[in-house]
Amino acid sequence: MDHTPIGRDRGPRTVSPAEKEQARQVSLRRIAGLFRPHRASLTVVTAIIVASSVIAMASPFLLRHVIDEALPERDLTLLVWLVLGMVAVAAVTAVLGVVQTWISSRVGQEVMHRLRTDVFSHLQRQSLGFFTRTRTGEVQSRITNDIGGMQSVVTSTATAVASNLTTVVATAVAMVALSWRLSLVSLLILPPAIWLTRRVARLRREVTAQRQRELADLNVTIEEGLSVSGIQLAKTLGTSGALIDRFTASSTRLVDLELRSELAGRWRMASMSILFAAIPAVIYLSAGLPGAAGTLSIGTLVAFTTLQNSLFRPLMGLLNVGVSLTSSLALFARIFEYLDLPIEVADPADPVRVDxxxxxxxxxxxxxxxxxxxxxxxxxxxxxxxxxxxxxxxxxxxxxxxxxxxxxxxxxxxxxxxxxxxxxxxxxxxxxxxxxxxxxxxxxxxxxxxxxxxxxxxxxxxxxxxxxxxxxxxxxxxxxxxxxxxxxxxxxxxxxxxxxxxxxxxxxxxxxxxxxxxxxxxxxxxxxxxxxxxxxxxxxxxxxxxxxxxxxxxxxxxxxxxxxxxxxxxxxxxxxxxxxxxxxxxxxxxxxxxxxx
The missing domain is CATH 3.40.50.300 (P-loop containing nucleotide triphosphate hydrolases)
Known part of the structure; x- marks a missing residue:
């Protein structure tokens, strides 16, 4: 039970070594196990993603033919067919995207439903002693805030990994097919991108753990201060002002934690944007060097830079998934902690049946x-x-x-x-x-x-x-x-x-x-x-x-x-x-x- 006086501000929570170790030990295999019952649906989603990524790769090649052949030769028939092909590619990938989103969202929501019901059911089986030792607001926070906080990860991680990875691979293959020399130049982006992502992931994971504990404290304050008994106690003891101060201090700390998390991501995004913007300039410079002059057509150069620009979104998406998954390990650790609680008063394995x-x-x-x-x-x-x-x-x-x-x-x-x-x-x-x-x-x-x-x-x-x-x-x-x-x-x-x-x-x-x-x-x-x-x-x-x-x-x-x-x-x-x-x-x-x- 929490015995902090109503009027005393708890102050910022720090992460203990034991809590850090607990979050670190969350098994990715166990998280993946949550999706095991949905293997068939995820297989369909993966097939849609692969098909969509492959189809989308046709657009740069169609664009190259438009620039290098249809427009210079004024071939209207070829131009019409190429343009229709580009529109068809966009339409097919859009439809496949809707179907993919529907299936993946349904899988994600079912996983969330199972997590919520599993935690609630497991807590219902806990002995009275557990609830006398645990703050009510803490229990509520785990079911609502923690599981709610992992919604984006649960609903989109598997499909985001498959989608972005497939797109990155397909784009890389297409870039190599257009020009392997320019592809080597584009690879310069990867080392700094991975380094920045790892730094942000570690920071966000620590911030997420602190934020969820602060949310739990906020929940406890709400439970204690806005229940019928809590309101009556506050009014009779004159502690409403102290409760407001405590709530305000906790909410202020949450603002700081959210800002730290968001700014970490924004600085990374800004750095990555600068790097990606520099790559096309380097590509144009490489194409104009004496050794490369005349070896690349304008259409190939435009198609390549289009591919290189389109690589930014899936590559960032893939790196973002890594950040989100790493930071969400703190949430999974808190949920699995409750799911792993032993049942002190359990149903017998083979009960004696009586009427x-x-x-x-x-x-x-x-x-x-x-x-x-x-x-x-x-x-x-x-x-x-x-x-x-x-x-x-x-x-x-x-x-x-x-x-x-x-x-x-x-x-x-x-x-x-x-x-x-x-x-x-x-x-x-x-x-x-x-x-x-x-x-x-x-x-x-x-x-x-x-x-x-x-x-x-x-x-x-x-x-x-x-x-x-x-x-x-x-x-x-x-x-x-x-x-x-x-x-x-x-x-x-x-x-x-x-x-x-x-x-x-x-x-x-x-x-x-x-x-x-x-x-x-x-x-x-x-x-x-x-x-x-x-x-x-x-x-x-x-x-x-x-x-x-x-x-x-x-x-x-x-x-x-x-x-x-x-x-x-x-x-x-x-x-x-x-x-x-x-x-x-x-x-x-x-x-x-x-x-x-």
């Missing part, structure tokens, strides 16, 4: 220990509990005693470091995550509602639920009357994160959403903590009715809500120090009795 409707709900924790990554202290240590099907277990203890961690282990938001959690004798790690979600329902103390209607928020739990089932779940959660009284009833939009509802109302909506799934195991993590006393009693009565036949784990600070549980476990620093019923624990006059006092 959630037929699960009894017998829950056992056997010597369960769990430590959060980077922590030397176990959040839960050696916990053993047996919760028969249809009974209720209450977890009580002071803040930080491990209650919510145990709840997270039961719903498999984390896997135990040692020991196991079972339902009906099946280790949770042997169940598919989809089946487990149908067996265990969770209502936590932090309620998240989508920015859509009340009906769709409830249906999110079960897309095939009927309106009648949605209303029944709302009635059970004691929220139906409130929803029915809204201007649009169940079609009322709840607002961002459900901000139009109070904390208690949001929790009752979350309770209804969970109950709609009809889980065999209910985990209530401080589920009534935001309710007033009267509403809490109403919801508790609904829970008492709905808990019949279900296994229920209740976490609460208010002991009045758990006194009727079949068993109560008292936790202290991740260990169970007492376990029994409300009455037996009071008679023991131990930790529970102290909490109840």
């Amino acid at each position: 959630p409707r037929h699960v009894r709900g017998h829950l056992r924790l056997e010597e369960v220990t769990f430590s959060y990554p980077g922590s030397d202290t176990a959040a839960v240590a050696g916990v053993t509990l047996d919760v028969p099907a249809g009974t209720g277990l209450a977890l009580v203890g002071e803040t930080g005693s491990g209650k919510s961690t145990l709840a997270a282990l039961v719903s498999r938001l984390h896997d135990p470091t040692s020991g196991r959690v079972t339902i009906d004798g099946i280790d949770l790690r042997e169940l598919s995550l989809a089946d487990l979600a149908g067996i265990v329902g969770v209502v936590s103390q932090e309620t998240y509602l989508l920015h859509t209607t009340v009906r769709e928020n409830l249906r999110y739990a079960r897309p095939d639920a009927t309106d009648a089932e949605i209303e029944a779940a709302a009635r059970a959660a004691q929220i139906h009357d409130l929803i029915a009284g809204l201007p649009d009833g169940y079609d009322t939009v709840v607002g961002s994160r459900g901000h139009r509802f109070s904390g208690g109302e949001k929790q009752r909506l979350a309770i209804a959403r969970t109950l709609l799934r009809d889980p065999r195991v209910l985990v209530l993590d401080e589920a009534t903590s935001a309710l007033d006393t009267e509403t809490e009693r109403a919801v508790q009565r609904a829970f008492d009715e709905l808990s019949r036949g279900r296994t229920t784990i209740t976490i609460a600070h208010r002991l009045s809500t758990v006194r009727d549980a079949d068993q109560i476990a008292v936790l202290d620093h991740g260990r169970i120090v007492e376990c029994g019923t409300h009455e037996s624990l009071l008679d023991r006059d131990g930790r529970y009795a102290a909490l109840a006092a």
